[in-house]
Amino acid sequence: MKNNPVEKFISIYEKERIKVDKKLSKILSRKKPASLYEPASFIIESKGKRLRPLLVILSAKAAGGKNVNLKNAAVAVELLHNFTLVHDDIMDNADKRRGKPTLHKKYDLNTAILAGDVLLAVAYEYLLKDCNGNAKQVLASFTKGLVDVCEGQSLDKEFETTDNVSINDYIRMIEKKTAAMAKMCCEIGALLGGGRKKEISALAGFGKYIGIAFQIQDDLLDIMALESEFGKVIGGDLIEGKKTFLFLKALEKSEGQDKEMLLYLLKNKGTTEDRIPNFKNLYERLGVIEDAKMEIVKYTTRALSSLKTLKKAEDRAMFRWLADSLINRTK
């Protein structure tokens, strides 16, 4: 069965995902006080794709790391990611996440702020466990990722009240908000795996570009996913009046009544759930769904090109499989 490379990759991913889930669950369940760690567990237990730990693990392997201790670093990036989800959900006033209520809805605002904070604190606590000679470099990369995420989120919020956001502005924003974290995961994986400069920068490049592709895919799923699989409200970005890739591209390409419909959404800082099909229809008519798909392919190609210096064909194949899975994901 394992002769089929895709099946082998899926099996590696599943194995690692289960290990990460188990460790995450163990870390938070034994900490006290419960008033702090139970809410933190709630978001962690709602699972997720655990893609960021996978990036750490695969990057360490590709950098030549054998039998390196990575378990703690792998859970650290997932804890950091969940910190951003908890605080972002508050700021976006989101009700649902992974099919469950968001933390501030399930508990309350204060609990969610503090649970987010402690997820970040515990992320550093665990990352440190896997750092040895290169603690300073690993921690600096992790911290850079965190700073970038905060800056990206701030730009994202800024865009809500900015009139002329360009597609370039948008790409710069997601570079910080989403791509910086994926880049960091690959970078610390490569560092912990003992990679040389060339490998570290190749893997960091992969992370950055795949992160951009991932975010555009996320924007696309917001309108194209099936609610049963998605775990969030379809069209949530439109309801919130978010300037996504799709929306900005549509604004660029539209004229007359179509443009007015988009500008009306902006003026009202969003739309209602019943109007989502009209926007979906407009996006399809303008061809921005196709534009987004092409953009995703463009950045995925860049991500994979970044890896051409990797020695082993198997490593490159594994990252290619990962990139394909991300493009074809439905949630």
Next chain:
Amino acid sequence: MKNNPVEKFISIYEKERIKVDKKLSKILSRKKPASLYEPASFIIESKGKRLRPLLVILSAKAAGGKNVNLKNAAVAVELLHNFTLVHDDIMDNADKRRGKPTLHKKYDLNTAILAGDVLLAVAYEYLLKDCNGNAKQVLASFTKGLVDVCEGQSLDKEFETTDNVSINDYIRMIEKKTAAMAKMCCEIGALLGGGRKKEISALAGFGKYIGIAFQIQDDLLDIMALESEFGKVIGGDLIEGKKTFLFLKALEKSEGQDKEMLLYLLKNKGTTEDRIPNFKNLYERLGVIEDAKMEIVKYTTRALSSLKTLKKAEDRAMFRWLADSLINRTK
């Protein structure tokens, strides 16, 4: 003039405080986007006592560190402290801080959450700059301080809805919420100063006990300070219905109508500003003001005893001056 040791200490403190203020200001003013760093600057520019940087600097000196790079670590602990202030003020629904509006009042909730997050991120960024061989130890101490602060804050919020909080519970809570950070400042100072195990643990002990004394003093000032100097509303803890040392001690010592008055406050989760003088009067009658003062002296003595292994009399004298200043502070 400098022959008077107190004047010499004050001059050292002033010099270091100015350096810390300058560096803090420089760090945040040159970062972008402004939507993120301007609010972060707002809380930092509202000044503060900068006691935590002083603990780092004095501990490094006492641990034998000469010409060590500490500037970045000194600002890092202040950034971390301000992160806790911003998020705590949201959770406590506080309107004023250091005589100015709190961040979520001056801006809005989302801005304050994110400004807090980035203050923490930048704290790590700067701490890392001063870490070399012992990055792992320094970062682990810093992170332990952060985890403890989150746990302490959670316990503090838990107490709001817990009926039987004992003085011991309270001390355990402030050990985490306040003392852990002071302990961490002394510990990383000692580590960066190249201290040996014995010095590191002596200084950490000082930090812990002075931190407890500091918090009880804070509780005392909440009712005994002059509003013009304090920068916050007098009796804010009573208005919020907080179970401080004074309140818990009063509950322990009171009977009859006095106890009913305290229980009535608990039932109503606080009181109104016009009732503060009645509580102040009750505290004085029950002698809990004196009890708090004695408790402060007890923990300050423990803090200073912890330093008896320090070799230089001048170092011990400096910490004694610092402890005295904290006991006698008015804000």
